[in-house]
Amino acid sequence: MDVQTLTYIVVGVTFAMYIGIAIKTRAGSTKEFYVAGGGVPPILNGMATAADWMSAASFISLAGIVSFVGYDGSVYIMGWTGGYVLLALLMVPYLRKFGKFTVPDFIGDRYYSQSARTVAVVCAIFISFTYIAGQMRGVGVVFSRFLEVEVDTGVYIGMCVVFFYAVLGGMKGITYTQVAQYCVMIFAFMVPAVFLSIMMTGHIFPQLGFGAELLDATGNSSGVYLMDKLDGLSTDLGFSLYTQGSKDMIDVLFITGALMFGTAGLPHVIVRFFTVPRVKDARSSAGWTLLFIAIMYTTIPALASFSRVNMIQSINGPESQGVPHAEAPMWIENWEKTGLIKWEDKNNDGRMFYSNTETNEMNVDRDIIVLATPEMANLPAWVIALMAAGGLAAALSTSAGLLLVISTSVSHDLLKKNLMPNISDKKELMYARMASGAGIIMAGYFGINPPGFVAAVVAIAFGLAASSLFPAITMGIFSTKMNKEGAIAGMLAGLSFTTAYIVYFKFVNPAANMSENWLFGVSPEGIGMLGMVINFAVAIIVCKMTAPTPQAVVDMVESIRFPKGAGEAHDH
Amino acid sequence: MFQRWWLQYQLKRLVKNSKLNALQDHYQYLLSQLDSPISDIKLLALDIEMTGLDSKKDQMVSIGVIPIINAKIQPKLAQYKLIKIQGTVGQSAVIHGVLDRHLTNALPLQEVLQWLFEQCKDKVIVAHYASLDLQFLQQSLVGAEKQSFALFAIDTLLIDKKRELRKHQSLNTSSLRLNACRERYNLPIYNAHNALTDALACAELLLAQLSKMGGIDKVTLQQLLNKH
Amino acid sequence: MDNSELQPIFDFMRRLAPFDSLHEQTIKKCCQELTISYYSKQQKLVNVDSDEPQLYIVRSGAFEVTTQQGELIDRVAEGEYFGFSGMLSGEKVVNQVHILEDALVYHLSAKMFDQLRANSHSFDRFFNQAFAKRLRNQGSLQHSHISTARITHIMSRDLTTITADATIHEAAQLMSKKRLSSLVVVNQDKLCGILTDRDLRNRVLAKGLGGDLLVEQIMTKEPTVIEPNALIFEAMLKMSENNIHHLPVVDQERPIAIITSTDLIRSQSSQPLLLIGQIERQNSLEALIQVSQKIPDLLHNLISSDAKAIEIGRILTSVTDSLTRRLIVLKQKQLGPAPMAFCWLAFGSQGRQDQMAGSDQDSALILEKTPSEQDKCYFKQLSEFVCSALNECGFPFCPGNIMAQNPQWQLTLQQWQQQFSKWVNTPQPSALLNATIFFDMRGIYGDLSLFTTLQTTVLNKTKGNDIFLAALSQNALQSTAPLGFFRSFVIERDGSEVKGIDLKHKGNALINDIVRTYALAAGIEEVNTSKRLESLIEKSKIDKEVAMNLLDAWEFIAHKRLTNQGQQFNNTQPVSNYILPDSLSSLVRHQLKDAFKVIHEAQGTIRLKFLRQF
Known part of the structure; x- marks a missing residue:
């Protein structure tokens, strides 16, 4: 059976499983939960949240970035993980106690101001949108490879699938379905990593293989460490040292910070915590989630390195002379069909060569790394099929969630609560559907016309979230004194500073985008962190100069500051 | 004004020239009622099923009539006649559902015509796409009387055509079919294609049209009557 | 007879209740005797000629019958009638008939109408019931003493x-x-x-x-x-x-x-008052049990006289309320006055005032302060007496033991407030199941200020608490209206046995859940579903059209359920909430589908509004 047939079967079977589980859980009533002892165990809920969290970006692209950029790619791993911790442990319990479902609702109520709310809504929509744009690219890559079509066609197909998945609903947001999705994903991700680890280093755990010596052809330890091998390959081929960052420490810190604080405002993950009935459960499932995410995130560097070595060796050959294109391995041929690998025979020797100098003849898209790994390592066909199923699950679950956030924010928060308060419920639903249609089309557009631009927009989005939403939320929870004037002024200051900085370096004067010109050496990707500091400062100053917060709000904040409040105290 | 005068002139001539007594009475009735509101006039909704659409070649198979008196349709007075034909109904049976065996006890054409004109003595004919029905009647009159007569009728298709043309630039002919017209007036759709059912459908359609034109007691006969 | 029968008229009439019960020849005769008119919306009013009464049969279109003062009496749509009240009562017709939609109408003369009534009992009864319904709708002549x-x-x-x-x-x-x-x-x-x-x-x-x-x-x-x-x-x-x-x-x-x-x-309308009066005069448990045996008759009468389901619910609940009060009073005569202020609460259907036959009791006590052992003993005796007496009067014990006699539900005001905060703050499935019962509460007897204080705190907690409301909506969406993808009914089966459509759990209960979600979101004090809707409309917390549709759907389904139960009772079948769609006329099937569609759409609305999904 060929890979394609197997892929259809595996994808089909996994989806049938998700739907089956969804129907089975739907059919059961609340009563049955009650009788069975109630609720979803935190460990399962942790898996479900992890499935929400592991988007196509982390499943497909993260390893790709690390694989190509090396050490510098780790800021994403650190930033996103840190953001999750911040979100789950420091913010969610308080937001929950406040009884608000979304960040804009919280900000609007806490700062008793519609304008504050609107700013928050726009930020939330913007963040979700950039996030989903990244997903579309990932979905496109999966479809293009396994249906053997151009990547653009893959994106179109992906758009349709995601749209129907989100609009027809049925299986989104159902815990057990997501548990199944997590299992498929983690299995799909781990199997090739483990295989490669055993093949290349003899260690079962890729995390250990990552720091171990490589095996030689006879299966004995070669005495060369994986990292040294990679460093050697990288320098030979004109790349910067794999294990050493090219970024300044301050920049790394700021980028990590911006990603971290930006992530903390991600709307679709916050909602997930609110569907857990008890704060206590939310906490313990957050712990589990962290563990489940960690399993994958710690594997990423290992997988990235294995495939990097594999890729270079199978293109350049053991002697670094280049492999004749006619003898190219199967996976290169396969991916060439999608247009994600291109070979241009510059020196007309009929051999492929990959480097960072003018001798380079290969153009390899980084998003293929994870999906191509099983093929590079000549793993069985079913592993490749499993990978496709995992990638699809990751992309679909996250994008459907995000699409819902975008469309309901547009229809409910922007239209119903701001622009058109008189629309009927039916109209609201219609606008929500239209918004999700528009959202998917725009996301698809960015999926087709990607790299630089999406990366820039992602940076803007996280930067904006960090510089606008995060301080407002934090002060909203932890300061009784912060008033609406302070919060709005802070948000606007942080927002405008960050926007100006990014727009200048990314769009107005891209040529000047070098570390010598950067403020304190902070790149536009990390400037959101500085914006955040400015936001805090402005807010506190303005707050001191304006009228104090109304007593009612102070009392309200007092009561939510203690996560074990009245409701919890009696929850024996 | 001119139209009224022209109608009157034609009718007077017809009254004078007509050889058939029943028809004479019919023309006389039309003449006397030209200015009456429709609600005061007795109407006869009529539908004819034929073996085809060519009045020269094809024959009438059945006639259904239903009167409208005092602005109310009178099912009690509805009548339906089958007509003896030469040859077979052929493929047309698919449309009107009348089979050759139904026609074994049918009346001869002459008898039916006489009956029909007797009905028309004091009534105004109403039909949907009246010109087709009237062409057939005229053709059979030619056969019988060796003389052609003009016939007058209220045509529900023409009424809707005018109405729709005022609303739209162009018309799709299918929008003037009986059921399409009825749908516009929130009237139920009848599926059976039978002369009597169609006559009833046409009568209901006329009442609906009249009420939209400002009420059955406001519209006069001469506004609606057309020569065919 | 020649072929002049008019098939479309006959086809329509023979499917039309009560004509469908007549002999085919009689229907044919009716078809012959009809006259047909068209009424245009532009005409506004039907010119009813009271000297020549006739039955108006609506073939297509819609009308509204009002009094001269403009008070709505009836809405008449395809397959329904007007003009019969004058012929039945012999009184001069003063009602006005408004044309809502262009309409095609068949007229049947008074002569023919009377003849049909004389010859067919079911025909006669049909119109008498319709007439009775009219009178009730008119809301006139309400006796209050x-x-x-x-x-x-x-x-x-x-x-x-x-x-x-x-x-x-x-x-x-x-x-x-x-x-x-x-x-x-x-x-x-x-x-x-x-x-x-x-x-x-x-x-x-x-x-x-x-x-x-x-x-x-x-x-x-x-x-x-x-x-x-x-x-x-x-x-x-x-x-x-x-x-x-x-x-x-x-x-x-x-x-x-x-x-x-x-x-x-x-x-x-005075009949239940009579029963209540009787209840209030009885001095012994035995006598009360005796009196309460009349309740099924009351229900049966109300059903057969075609009362609105919503009224039936209210009437039956008021009887239960007074029975509960009387039982408390009787026991207190024996036990002496209570050692502290307390309030007897009713939940669930009694709380919502939509009790039907055989509803089980859901009740609890609010106490003013923490009871001593002696106080506990007092309330134990009181509540056990009342609960078991109610059981004997035909209101079975609550299977979930949500009853005042359960010490778990004899709480002080403060404990109740904490209990509710717990449910609101940690909306676990069990708490949500409770919500459907406990959040529909009403004070029945005792110090009602205890109840109002509790209600106010509860509503303050639920109002605008998006997380709780999301969980509540999620719960309300657990089961859906029984319509398939192509608007066909979804029939429940028990093994091979076809059970039909559960009008209670797939109909009224779903509407109750939807409306409760809205009401708790808006902090509305009413607990009766229709009153909640009225209040929501007043405060513009709900789309008016949605609310009106829900009201109509509730009434239609509940009414169908009651008449179905009435029929089951008459046929000595076991009384259930299930109805078989095949047993319904096409018109009713259609209306039932519409009602379910309303539920389906309203569920979509709360999904969007409170869960942010669609």
């Missing part, structure tokens, strides 16, 4: 009598002059018979007899009678037992009045 519940208070004093030796001709003249449908026949001031227009039709005209006959040859001798001091309830029973519409009122053999079924229907 318990004392009016006796015959003497609803009968009119001017009795028209005739002697037994008068001729029928004279009798008929008298009846038509006074516009009466019946005469009391006397012999030396003593009742000897009754003569109704039905007698004249069936025993004289139908047999082709002349007007020279004497009244005593035709009249019904020794008619069923009733005393002026009898209860209306008893008159009703007599009429329905004997299938008669007239009942002479006799005081020591002298006739003093005649009451008709119309009079009784008009007084219907």
